[in-house]
Amino acid sequence: MDSNLRREIILEHYENPVNRGLVDDDSYILKNTNNDSCIDNIDIMLKVDDGIIKDIRFDGEACAISTSATSVMINTLLGKSVDEAKKILQNYQNMIDEKDYDKELLGELNVYDEIGRQPNRKMCALLPSNAIKSILEMLEEK
Amino acid sequence: MNREDFPMLKEDIVYFDNGATTLKPKSVVHAMDKYYLEHTSNIHRGEYDASIITNQLYDGVRDIVRDFIHAKNSDEIVYTSGTTEGINMVVFGFMKKHLKKGDVVLTDRAEHASNVLPWLVLARKMGIVVKYVPLDDDYSLSVAKLEKEIDDKVKVISIAKVSNVVGDVRDTKRIGEICKSKNIYFVVDAAQAVSHVEVDVVDDNIDFLAFSAHKMAGPTGVGALYGKYELLCGMDPLKYGGGMNQEFSSDGDFEIKTPPLKFEAGTPAIAEVIGMGEAIKYVSKIGVDKIHEHEVSLKKYLVSELRKIPNIIMYNEKSDSGILAFNLEGVFAQDTAIFLNHFHIYVRAGNHCTKMLKEEMNIRNTCRISMYLYNNKSDVDRLIDALKQSENIFKVVI
Numbered sequence A: 001m002d003s004n005l006r007r008e009i010i011l012e013h014y015e016n017p018v019n020r021g022l023v024d025d026d027s028y029i030l031k032n033t034n035n036d037s038c039i040d041n042i043d044i045m046l047k048v049d050d051g052i053i054k055d056i057r058f059d060g061e062a063c064a065i066s067t068s069a070t071s072v073m074i075n076t077l078l079g080k081s082v083d084e085a086k087k088i089l090q091n092y093q094n095m096i097d098e099k100d101y102d103k104e105l106l107g108e109l110n111v112y113d114e115i116g117r118q119p120n121r122k123m124c125a126l127l128p129s130n131a132i133k134s135i136l137e138m139l140e141e142k
Numbered sequence B: 001m002n003r004e005d006f007p008m009l010k011e012d013i014v015y016f017d018n019g020a021t022t023l024k025p026k027s028v029v030h031a032m033d034k035y036y037l038e039h040t041s042n043i044h045r046g047e048y049d050a051s052i053i054t055n056q057l058y059d060g061v062r063d064i065v066r067d068f069i070h071a072k073n074s075d076e077i078v079y080t081s082g083t084t085e086g087i088n089m090v091v092f093g094f095m096k097k098h099l100k101k102g103d104v105v106l107t108d109r110a111e112h113a114s115n116v117l118p119w120l121v122l123a124r125k126m127g128i129v130v131k132y133v134p135l136d137d138d139y140s141l142s143v144a145k146l147e148k149e150i151d152d153k154v155k156v157i158s159i160a161k162v163s164n165v166v167g168d169v170r171d172t173k174r175i176g177e178i179c180k181s182k183n184i185y186f187v188v189d190a191a192q193a194v195s196h197v198e199v200d201v202v203d204d205n206i207d208f209l210a211f212s213a214h215k216m217a218g219p220t221g222v223g224a225l226y227g228k229y230e231l232l233c234g235m236d237p238l239k240y241g242g243g244m245n246q247e248f249s250s251d252g253d254f255e256i257k258t259p260p261l262k263f264e265a266g267t268p269a270i271a272e273v274i275g276m277g278e279a280i281k282y283v284s285k286i287g288v289d290k291i292h293e294h295e296v297s298l299k300k301y302l303v304s305e306l307r308k309i310p311n312i313i314m315y316n317e318k319s320d321s322g323i324l325a326f327n328l329e330g331v332f333a334q335d336t337a338i339f340l341n342h343f344h345i346y347v348r349a350g351n352h353c354t355k356m357l358k359e360e361m362n363i364r365n366t367c368r369i370s371m372y373l374y375n376n377k378s379d380v381d382r383l384i385d386a387l388k389q390s391e392n393i394f395k396v397v398i
């Protein structure tokens, strides 16, 4: 992908992320992503109905990569079934880890396909996917 | 000054993360190498030549530390793995025994995690109360505000001599006098103080003081705890094993040694202790006052140059040290640090382990520049040049 276009997309999602702001609604499951390796601190909440991801919202203070990746991830996962979402998350993780992945499946998330080369930024890119993955796991345990 | 002593500076870098750890001069690394390559041996036992050399060097560091912090005698110097271990030893080895439920420990919200969490654990365990002196408008800790918080319940004051984000130098002399007159234990975290400002445990009536060697040109994993001798006698070790006991037998009897050895169970970081001694010699030769003067004047220059850049927010322009916390307006601190790394300028971004400071500053994360003896005006100029290009920040970090 052209690096200017890549940057434009990321910057747009950083400056104007989708679904920023949490709601007070206990049909959502909330996860905080305060992790040790970076200082990003994002809350993500997700609502599933009938096996479909109905809504994802987030809030917090984080770097350009984490914030934008959260926004792009939300766009990508909204309306997907839990199984589709899991597949996307796995492929996204593979892409960041520089393993084989299905490019078609990831859509706009492909803008992060070079992040894996910067070890200090991998965690930033993985922040939303790790959080959403663990929310989906929490749902399964319910 | 002395840039040639620090091989890492031969690389094309600006090292501004000295608050996290400083670079090491060749003399320190050589002293440690020498132990590993020429006289490896354990301490306290062995009659052969190499072990005699090791013991002399190792034990000698106690005298070097004693003189450095102006303690009365070397038995008051305990080798530790660093500030964190030192403070934990004081809290769980001494305070746990000597405080009671309801006793108050006075500290502040600019303290490092290592001078907060041990107290919070003790509060949970035995019901002591941790109170925070409100900071001044410039986030420094004033004696006046501290005095206001003192009542009969206050049994401990535990503060940093120099705080690690604000960089204010606390008046430990005055606070020490107050502690003495009111019978309050005075615990000082000197992690950011040693080799930046003079530390005098006797003059300041300090009961316990902890520091790490790696923040003052020395190796990681080693430091020292000072305690007044009679207090060390009343402090329990947290570790038991070889080197700290006089005698033990199968009937369950045992007797432990006197301070400082009773706190030093097991084989210590011998090379690192030797390196710590060498680091103290190194900075003492330059002179702590001179280092302080250098850092303060460099910070003044830094602040005056940063003022010329419109989108910089500084949080502690006035503090009397080489530490400056700042942000680029509208930019997350981590992105700024990643941007500066692109120019090989090393700064730290985050909350710097002072997670309560956000309650006073209303900002969670900052970039921190922390200077040391080898930083110079050209380092500052490079930083300024880079920051002047910050309109391009996302071209670099994305």
Ligand SMILES: Cc1ncc(COP(=O)(O)O)c(C=O)c1O
Binding pocket: B019, B020, B081, B082, B083, B084, B085, B112, B114, B115, B160, B162, B163, B164, B189, B191, B192, B212, B353
């Ligand atoms: C003020 C202060 N206290 C304590 C520490 C902890 O030091 P160490 O990690 O060497 O134990 C630090 C280190 O960042 C510090 O800045």
